[in-house]
Amino acid sequence: MADGSRSTLVKTTCPYCGVGCGVAAASVGGRSIVVEGDGLHPSNLGRLCSKGAALGKTVGLEGRLLHPEIHGRRVSWDRASARIASALSRTIAKHGPDSVAFYVSGQLLTEDYYAANKLMKGFIGSGNIDTNSRLCMASAVMAHKQAFGADLVPGCYEDLELADLIVFSGHNAAWTHPVLVRRMEAARARGQRWVCIDPRRTDTAEASDVHLAIAPQTDVRLWNGLLADLMRRDAVDRAYLAAHVSGYEAVETALAQADQSPSAVAADCGVAEADLRAFFDLFAQTPRTVSLFSMGANQSAQGVAKGLSIINAHLVTGRIGKPGAAPFSITGQPNAMGGRETGGMATTLAAHLDFSAEDCAKAQRFWSSPTIASAPGLKAVEMFEAMREGQVKAIWIMATNPAVSMPDAGRVREALAKCPLVIVSEAITETDTTAFAHIKLPALTWGERDGTVTNSERRISRQRPMFAPPGEARADWAIIADIASRMGFGDAFSWRSSAEVFREYARMTAFENRGERFLDIGALGRADYDALPPTQWPVTDGGGVARLFTDGRFATPDGRARMVPVLPAAPASPTDGSFPLALNTGRVRDQWHTMNRSALAPELNRHTPEPYVEMHPVDAREAGLADGMLARVRTPRGEAVAIAKVTDRQRPGSLFMPMHWTTTHAAQGRTNHLIGPERDAASGQPEFKHTPARLSAWRDTWRGAFFARRRYDCPAGSSLIWRRIVRESCHLHEFAGRGDEAERQDVARRLGAGAGGEMISLDDPARGVFRRAWIEDGRLERALFITLGALPPRDWLAGLFSADQIGAAERAALLAGRPPGAGADPGPLVCACANVGAHQITRAQRAGADTVDDITKATGAGGGCGSCRVEIASLIKEKEAADA
Ligand SMILES: Nc1nc2c(c(=O)[nH]1)N[C@H]1C(S)=C(S)[C@@H](COP(=O)(O)OP(=O)(O)OC[C@H]3O[C@@H](n4cnc5c(=O)[nH]c(N)nc54)[C@H](O)[C@@H]3O)O[C@H]1N2
Numbered sequence: 001m002a003d004g005s006r007s008t009l010v011k012t013t014c015p016y017c018g019v020g021c022g023v024a025a026a027s028v029g030g031r032s033i034v035v036e037g038d039g040l041h042p043s044n045l046g047r048l049c050s051k052g053a054a055l056g057k058t059v060g061l062e063g064r065l066l067h068p069e070i071h072g073r074r075v076s077w078d079r080a081s082a083r084i085a086s087a088l089s090r091t092i093a094k095h096g097p098d099s100v101a102f103y104v105s106g107q108l109l110t111e112d113y114y115a116a117n118k119l120m121k122g123f124i125g126s127g128n129i130d131t132n133s134r135l136c137m138a139s140a141v142m143a144h145k146q147a148f149g150a151d152l153v154p155g156c157y158e159d160l161e162l163a164d165l166i167v168f169s170g171h172n173a174a175w176t177h178p179v180l181v182r183r184m185e186a187a188r189a190r191g192q193r194w195v196c197i198d199p200r201r202t203d204t205a206e207a208s209d210v211h212l213a214i215a216p217q218t219d220v221r222l223w224n225g226l227l228a229d230l231m232r233r234d235a236v237d238r239a240y241l242a243a244h245v246s247g248y249e250a251v252e253t254a255l256a257q258a259d260q261s262p263s264a265v266a267a268d269c270g271v272a273e274a275d276l277r278a279f280f281d282l283f284a285q286t287p288r289t290v291s292l293f294s295m296g297a298n299q300s301a302q303g304v305a306k307g308l309s310i311i312n313a314h315l316v317t318g319r320i321g322k323p324g325a326a327p328f329s330i331t332g333q334p335n336a337m338g339g340r341e342t343g344g345m346a347t348t349l350a351a352h353l354d355f356s357a358e359d360c361a362k363a364q365r366f367w368s369s370p371t372i373a374s375a376p377g378l379k380a381v382e383m384f385e386a387m388r389e390g391q392v393k394a395i396w397i398m399a400t401n402p403a404v405s406m407p408d409a410g411r412v413r414e415a416l417a418k419c420p421l422v423i424v425s426e427a428i429t430e431t432d433t434t435a436f437a438h439i440k441l442p443a444l445t446w447g448e449r450d451g452t453v454t455n456s457e458r459r460i461s462r463q464r465p466m467f468a469p470p471g472e473a474r475a476d477w478a479i480i481a482d483i484a485s486r487m488g489f490g491d492a493f494s495w496r497s498s499a500e501v502f503r504e505y506a507r508m509t510a511f512e513n514r515g516e517r518f519l520d521i522g523a524l525g526r527a528d529y530d531a532l533p534p535t536q537w538p539v540t541d542g543g544g545v546a547r548l549f550t551d552g553r554f555a556t557p558d559g560r561a562r563m564v565p566v567l568p569a570a571p572a573s574p575t576d577g578s579f580p581l582a583l584n585t586g587r588v589r590d591q592w593h594t595m596n597r598s599a600l601a602p603e604l605n606r607h608t609p610e611p612y613v614e615m616h617p618v619d620a621r622e623a624g625l626a627d628g629m630l631a632r633v634r635t636p637r638g639e640a641v642a643i644a645k646v647t648d649r650q651r652p653g654s655l656f657m658p659m660h661w662t663t664t665h666a667a668q669g670r671t672n673h674l675i676g677p678e679r680d681a682a683s684g685q686p687e688f689k690h691t692p693a694r695l696s697a698w699r700d701t702w703r704g705a706f707f708a709r710r711r712y713d714c715p716a717g718s719s720l721i722w723r724r725i726v727r728e729s730c731h732l733h734e735f736a737g738r739g740d741e742a743e744r745q746d747v748a749r750r751l752g753a754g755a756g757g758e759m760i761s762l763d764d765p766a767r768g769v770f771r772r773a774w775i776e777d778g779r780l781e782r783a784l785f786i787t788l789g790a791l792p793p794r795d796w797l798a799g800l801f802s803a804d805q806i807g808a809a810e811r812a813a814l815l816a817g818r819p820p821g822a823g824a825d826p827g828p829l830v831c832a833c834a835n836v837g838a839h840q841i842t843r844a845q846r847a848g849a850d851t852v853d854d855i856t857k858a859t860g861a862g863g864g865c866g867s868c869r870v871e872i873a874s875l876i877k878e879k880e881a882a883d884a
């Protein structure tokens with residue numbers, strides 16, 4: 001390992017989404033690896049999406065946090081740990097255990113989660129550990145607990161292949177869980193039907209047989225309508241209900257309170273009655289149905305009710321615990337499930353134990369701990385509110401970026417700025433959250449860390465290291481154990497390896513468990529940790545379990561599932577005359593959350609390079625906006641500026657913005673300071689998908705593009721709209737201004753400052769044009785374009801940075817602002833693997849290609865990871881429709 005790498009093939013798990021794909025990584029020297037899908041991993045069987053396939057581009061050390069820091073100065077681990085331990089102990093002694101809090105993440109490993117939870121709940125004695133899963137899975141967790149008696153996901157991925165009907169409920173799987181969609185391709189070919197329930201016409205909706213573009217937040221009305229329809233048709237499974245379910249009558253009575261006729265339901269949900277009936281017919285007629293639900297369900301002030309209304313439809317038809325039939329809450333993060341297992345949420349204790357006196361005593365016995373949290377702690381939004389009000393005096397944040405990802409992010413930043421002690425464990429030096437840290441702790445990350453994660457289908461897989469720890473970075477569990485020891489709890493935190501942590505956690509799941517807790521992985525704790533094969537819990541000595549509730553026994557005291565009556569409600573903050581539009585937020589195909597990893601891979605920055613706001617043509621016209629202009633979005637909380645995307649994929653009255661951009665990538669394109677703190681009363685999950693908003697034009701007078709070998713930030717003091725995009729051999733900075741000639745001169749001067757080598761330029765201030773290029777040793781070092789009109793093609797310009805020499809033709813082209821002998825425009829990127837644009841696909845169609853496979857043959861698009869196959873299919877449909 002002299003070069004810090006191992007040369008063998010390492011089997012590990014993708015660090016992005018909850019599909020949990022197995023990855024085979026081969027090191028090719030130093031910090032370089034080549035990855036492919038692990039053909040033997042049962043969750044992906046060799047497939048990877050665009051993000052997984054680009055992992056090799058994200059493992060460099062640029063921007064990494066490699067040493068502990070106090071107030072921005074490098075210190076030793078000894079100094080940092082001692083400081084933290086004494087500060088936490090002092091705060092607890094003076095203000096009590098609830099004055100400190102941990103805010104953790106579904107991107108920690110199970111071992112890290114277990115250690116953090118044990119320290120907070122068993123040794124500090126507070127429930128104040130919550131996780132970003134509060135923003136993600138909390139509503140589903142609560143719905144599972146109410147309906148099944150515990151947080152249990154019934155189905156598995158094989159069910160997606162066996163099902164004859166898939167219902168996507170608030171789930172844009174084509175972009176967010178692409179490998180699951182690929183797993184359904186064969187079933188689709190044999191006639192599997194899809195229904196998509198989403199206010200937007202997403203790629204998933206586009207690929208579906210029925211799309212119900214419901215009015216925002218009307219899901220409960222829709223699912224209740226389905227339930228009433230099933231009862232009316234007598235499509236309910238009476239035998240199953242009699243044997244395994246209680247609550248049917250209460251639900252029937254609740255439904256009778258409203259007009260459940262298809263026409264009334266369709267009108268309230270804002271969909272065509274024929275489409276609604278098509279969904280009802282398909283559901284009634286298809287025993288093998290899987291209903292996937294994701295953030296369009298969970299992230300709502302009615303999140304728990306949405307989950308329950310979906311589960312009710314499955315219980316009433318007995319479609320649960322059977323091959324190809326399940327309500328299926330899909331997880332977002334690679335280890336969202338692991339956090340729920342270990343107890344990383346403030347509302348559960350540990351290992352599926354809750355806060356009953358009996359469970360608390362059990363956990364305390366297992367840990368032999370001096371104390372035990374006896375009540376749930378603060379949920380994420382409350383935690384930051386308590387911090388802003390001064391009750392929480394020290395916070396330790398691990399593997400999450402709340403200054404970006406929390407709702408009401410402006411207030412979250414205020415809270416962080418006020419908090420006397422902010423500790424952040426991170427892989428990256430400069431994030432929007434580390435900007436508030438008094439103490440920064442360098443953590444290992446994917447490629448270095450060693451442990452386990454659990455995916456959406458309860459499958460526990462290993463993440464294994466390819467690299468030696470860089471700098472002084474350490475595993476999160478080891479950092480936690482060190483601080484715990486210094487706080488005087490050494491005996492309980494003396495693990496020497498992640499295997500030891502895992503074994504202790506596995507023992508806890510089996511501890512005094514006579515079958516009442518389904519989560520039991522005791523047998524896994526006795527297995528060979530290094531060789532652990534991907535295994536679905538619960539695990540007995542006979543192996544893992546694919547499906548739960550196959551015998552109709554649930555985790556409630558009487559073994560019966562519960563149907564819970566739920567009623568539709570208006571959004572927590574409805575639109576009104578001042579804020580007439582509903583702002584929805586979510587994800588794009590090729591970025592991951594706050595972009596700290598995905599934006600390092602140039603190929604992932606091409607599909608959606610800049611923040612945008614999607615709107616219906618009617619709303620665009622009203623606001624004086626056209627496609628490509630800059631739009632200003634205002635809510636009662638704040639404002640943002642992003643590129644207008646005008647499309648009939650939006651409902652009139654609805655807007656959509658991606659959640660990903662940060663202060664370090666595009667400060668004005670951030671979304672979360674626009675969002676209020678409204679949340680589900682039971683789960684505490686924020687309403688990310690519905691904020692009242694209004695729209696106007698942000699009228700820029702000029703635009704610019706600046707390319708450089710290193711990254712630049714927006715010139716201080718300017719009011720430019722600024723975006724930073726990593727490309728293959730340069731950083732591209734796109735910007736726009738509203739000032740006059742003086743502003744343009746000023747920007748041109750600042751961006752040229754300090755450049756060496758030769759500058760070639762063509763300035764025409766009268767037309768607002770500046771074209772400048774800086775060339776050193778024949779190589780392009782910087783380039784700047786400013787114009788009142790259209791900018792030159794950025795792909796071409798970025799490509800020039802990969803050349804060793806800039807010739808005479810390129811020099812002339814740079815000054816002309818036009819590629820030499822301009823070839824045909826490839827159009828907006830569709831396929832990140834083969835680098836194919838939409839216009840190239842249209843040209844292939846014109847030449848006769850009319851299926852996705854034909855397009856792949858003709859252009860290569862869709863032949864790599866396959867994440868774009870759904871998009872290609874919709875381009876084909878669009879063209880067919882246009883031709884017809
Ligand atoms: N590319 C990519 N993939 C990811 C992630 C990523 O950052 N990037 N993150 C991962 C994580 S942590 C998560 S949680 C998952 C999330 O995966 P998804 O839940 O699929 O993603 P979102 O885009 O947040 O939201 C899904 C859809 O909900 C819809 N929606 C909004 N309001 C409503 C409503 O009232 N009713 C209904 N029925 N639908 C509504 C939105 O229009 C959106 O299309 O993705 C995971 N996968």
Ligand SMILES: Nc1nc2c(c(=O)[nH]1)N[C@H]1C(S)=C(S)[C@@H](COP(=O)(O)OP(=O)(O)OC[C@H]3O[C@@H](n4cnc5c(=O)[nH]c(N)nc54)[C@H](O)[C@@H]3O)O[C@H]1N2
Nearest residue numbers: 136399400401405425426443444445585593594596659688
């Ligand atoms: N508007 C809006 N906001 C949302 C959502 C939405 O749909 N709309 N979705 C919400 C959801 S579902 C989620 S899951 C959240 C996600 O939001 P965040 O959790 O804030 O997103 P990430 O960017 O994934 O942050 C993970 C951080 O952990 C760091 N990291 C990586 N590996 C390690 C490690 O091993 N150890 C440590 N200590 N650090 C590490 C990364 O560098 C990164 O900064 O966003 C939520 N926010």
Ligand code: SF4
Nearest residue numbers: 014016017021049052
């Ligand atoms: S679907 Fe993509 S992002 Fe999700 S685990 Fe698989 S490769 Fe990773």
Ligand SMILES: [Mo]
Nearest residue numbers: 135136332333
């Ligand atoms: Mo998530």
